Amino acid sequence: MLAPMMRLAVAGKGGVGKSVVSATLARLLARRGHKVLVLDSDTLPGLTISLGVDPPEQPPLLDAVEKNDKGRWRLRKGIGPVRAIQRYSTPAPDGVRLLQLGKLSREGSAPLFAATNAYYQIVHRISHDERTGRASSLQDWVLLGDLPAGARQVAYDWAPYAERFLLVVEPTSQSMMTARRIARLVTGMRADADIALVVNKARSAAEAEKVATFLEREPLAVVPFDHAVRLAEREGAALIDHAPACEAVAAIGRLADRLEADSLVT
Amino acid sequence: MKIVVAGKGGVGKTTVSGTVSRALAQAGHRVLALDADTNPMLGVSLGLGPEQTDLLVAVREGLKTGETEHERTTEGFVERFGRDAPDGVRLVVASRIDQPNPGCSCCGVSAEQLLGEVEGGDGQIVVGDLEAGIGTVLRLQEGQADVIVVVAQPTAKSLEVARRALELAPERAPRVIVVANRVRDDEDLAVIHAALGEDHEYVIVPDDEAIAEADREGRAAIDVDPDSAGVRALIDLADRLAGIAAPA
Numbered sequence: 313m314l315a316p317m318m319r320l321a322v323a324g325k326g327g328v329g330k331s332v333v334s335a336t337l338a339r340l341l342a343r344r345g346h347k348v349l350v351l352d353s354d355t356l357p358g359l360t361i362s363l364g365v366d367p368p369e370q371p372p373l374l375d376a377v378e379k380n381d382k383g384r385w386r387l388r389k390g391i392g393p394v395r396a397i398q399r400y401s402t403p404a405p406d407g408v409r410l411l412q413l414g415k416l417s418r419e420g421s422a423p424l425f426a427a428t429n430a431y432y433q434i435v436h437r438i439s440h441d442e443r444t445g446r447a448s449s450l451q452d453w454v455l456l457g458d459l460p461a462g463a464r465q466v467a468y469d470w471a472p473y474a475e476r477f478l479l480v481v482e483p484t485s486q487s488m489m490t491a492r493r494i495a496r497l498v499t500g501m502r503a504d505a506d507i508a509l510v511v512n513k514a515r516s517a518a519e520a521e522k523v524a525t526f527l528e529r530e531p532l533a534v535v536p537f538d539h540a541v542r543l544a545e546r547e548g549a550a551l552i553d554h555a556p557a558c559e560a561v562a563a564i565g566r567l568a569d570r571l572e573a574d575s576l577v578t
Numbered sequence: 579m580k581i582v583v584a585g586k587g588g589v590g591k592t593t594v595s596g597t598v599s600r601a602l603a604q605a606g607h608r609v610l611a612l613d614a615d616t617n618p619m620l621g622v623s624l625g626l627g628p629e630q631t632d633l634l635v636a637v638r639e640g641l642k643t644g645e646t647e648h649e650r651t652t653e654g655f656v657e658r659f660g661r662d663a664p665d666g667v668r669l670v671v672a673s674r675i676d677q678p679n680p681g682c683s684c685c686g687v688s689a690e691q692l693l694g695e696v697e698g699g700d701g702q703i704v705v706g707d708l709e710a711g712i713g714t715v716l717r718l719q720e721g722q723a724d725v726i727v728v729v730a731q732p733t734a735k736s737l738e739v740a741r742r743a744l745e746l747a748p749e750r751a752p753r754v755i756v757v758a759n760r761v762r763d764d765e766d767l768a769v770i771h772a773a774l775g776e777d778h779e780y781v782i783v784p785d786d787e788a789i790a791e792a793d794r795e796g797r798a799a800i801d802v803d804p805d806s807a808g809v810r811a812l813i814d815l816a817d818r819l820a821g822i823a824a825p826a
Contacts, residue, residue, distance in 0.1 A: 356712070462617035486796070489619065489796075546769055
């Protein structure tokens, strides 16, 4: 019986492949029998496309909050993190559940304010419960957060549940610099969090080596450059549906192996 | 004149901003390149190199530790958080990694405000490299930009971001240009036209090995090969933009 304590957040520069890696990893883990909750705090629809779901028109979490007597948005009475996830997460293929903050519309961020509060409170309550050892029915779930591009949400503690940050890096200078900035932020804020490197779009062993040397870490996984990803991205299709046998999916499968193995050791 | 560059993360906003800035400067214009991304990288695409770019960011971070004094005037901001890049482009890093919004909220300076206050007259051209997504475009007010350049590539995600940006842009700037980036074949272009429509003013930038090499090595594309097809397309964009503003 597997009892994974996988608490992951995926971060990196825009366009490096965070959502493709996150979504493919989530679906592979779900197919292996894990309960997987994907946490989507990006207000742009990247992850939903890679998972193969349509984002809802309205953020489901709008129904999870109410204003308290001080005028602040709070989770409604009786709604803890577990119930909020049961009620307001949406189904994705392979049995993955998706908890979304919500998507930006032309009205701007104001309509998202309540949902943003709900999301932030839920992820913080999950991690608070787990750190204080409170029994949580999420403990046999894999939590996998896909953070928006850049370092901002890391700096603002949007993934407090994460025990391990997966830095997705392609062999470009700006992507490596971004990963180094994020790694420094994580190290400064969360001494207990692990940082793991996933090299993406590597055209050669030398390119993977270059990234590893720059970031002074051995990669947990190296995903090769794969034209199948380019074509899936052009179509707006989930990679695992579009090209299930491609090299990139196989490499993300090996990443899943490593994560499973690590979670069993602890 | 003020030009802002928007789009999804990774579509090439910074390459467009950096190359256009350098091309404008080479043509004799005075250029202020404003890095309004909370993950500032414009220095790399201007040709300052990764180390110098990170050093500039560190100056902004110095505010947090009190090593750097706050700067409440726009002129002071440009002076303190700027430096000269190749061809005489003045680069200003407007954002901090550890701040929630582009700009410097502790100095009371937002990216939009800086765009509003920096002088785009006197022949100076301001090129603003915005944060990934549509947040800054949403907040732009009339008069803060003369041209919004929306960068897209042939992926569904970047086209979705571009589509949203294009819904907002016409109310916020008199001229909107779409850069179709990394176009490899007719199918790529067809995907872009199908998503965004054909009625926009388009600049088509072919997928380009010189730009890819610049990305890998942390150099300015215009230094790697000014004659490559992709770089030439961006120099043409600069020429088109300069058609509005006479050199100083």
